[in-house]
Amino acid sequence: MHHKNILLIARSTRYHDRMRELSHKLDVSIALATPATFSQAISSGHDFSLVIVDPEGMERDTLNAVDSYVADNGFIPRLFIMEESKLSKFHLPVQGRNDFILSTAGDTEFEVRCSLLLWPGEENAPDDIVTVDNMTINLATYQVYVDDESVDLTLMEYSLLSFLATHPSRAYSREALLHRVWGFEYCGGTRTVDVHIRRVRSKVGPQIAAHIVTVRGVGYLFKL
8 A cells, every 4th residue: 555645626625524534544645626726736746646526516617627637647546426416417437447426425435435546456455444433543654543633652552552453352461462562572571561551541532541451460452
């Protein structure tokens, strides 16, 4: 999976929250453009790997300009966000790789459709995302978000949290966590695990901290 840039062209801001959520789940950067700022966006120097178009209320001149830009740049893949009532009159462009999605589709479908266009042949890209309650872990970018806010973790705090979250419902001793997270050559004591668990709990908030369970006489377990 390699980092990609996405351009969203829309008259309104109704999909901005969804795009922000997408940038948390996939290794992408998002540029937002309206018909008025489209020319500025495509001259910004970014190479876009996907153009998402919300054609609702968009003039034909703008759609033609998007067609020209896509064709002039090797037929960049496009994803059209469509209203179900407009589908009978919609014709998917023949040239290039294009797809459409209904405006009522859920976040998971939206994420998968974008992944298929961005990383053809690497459809397992969403496996890099672990979601538990209000927390998202991006295993590809080493980022953690709680309630859409980035959590500032050290590398070892992140490694401990991501290991537990990807190996749920099983208790690990402090010694096992030292070997799995810190490495076999680490010479520190098991108290290091307790200190890092405490720090992780304080940073991710009470809802996620409740998943990190202390197993008396053993160690820790991530409970789903």
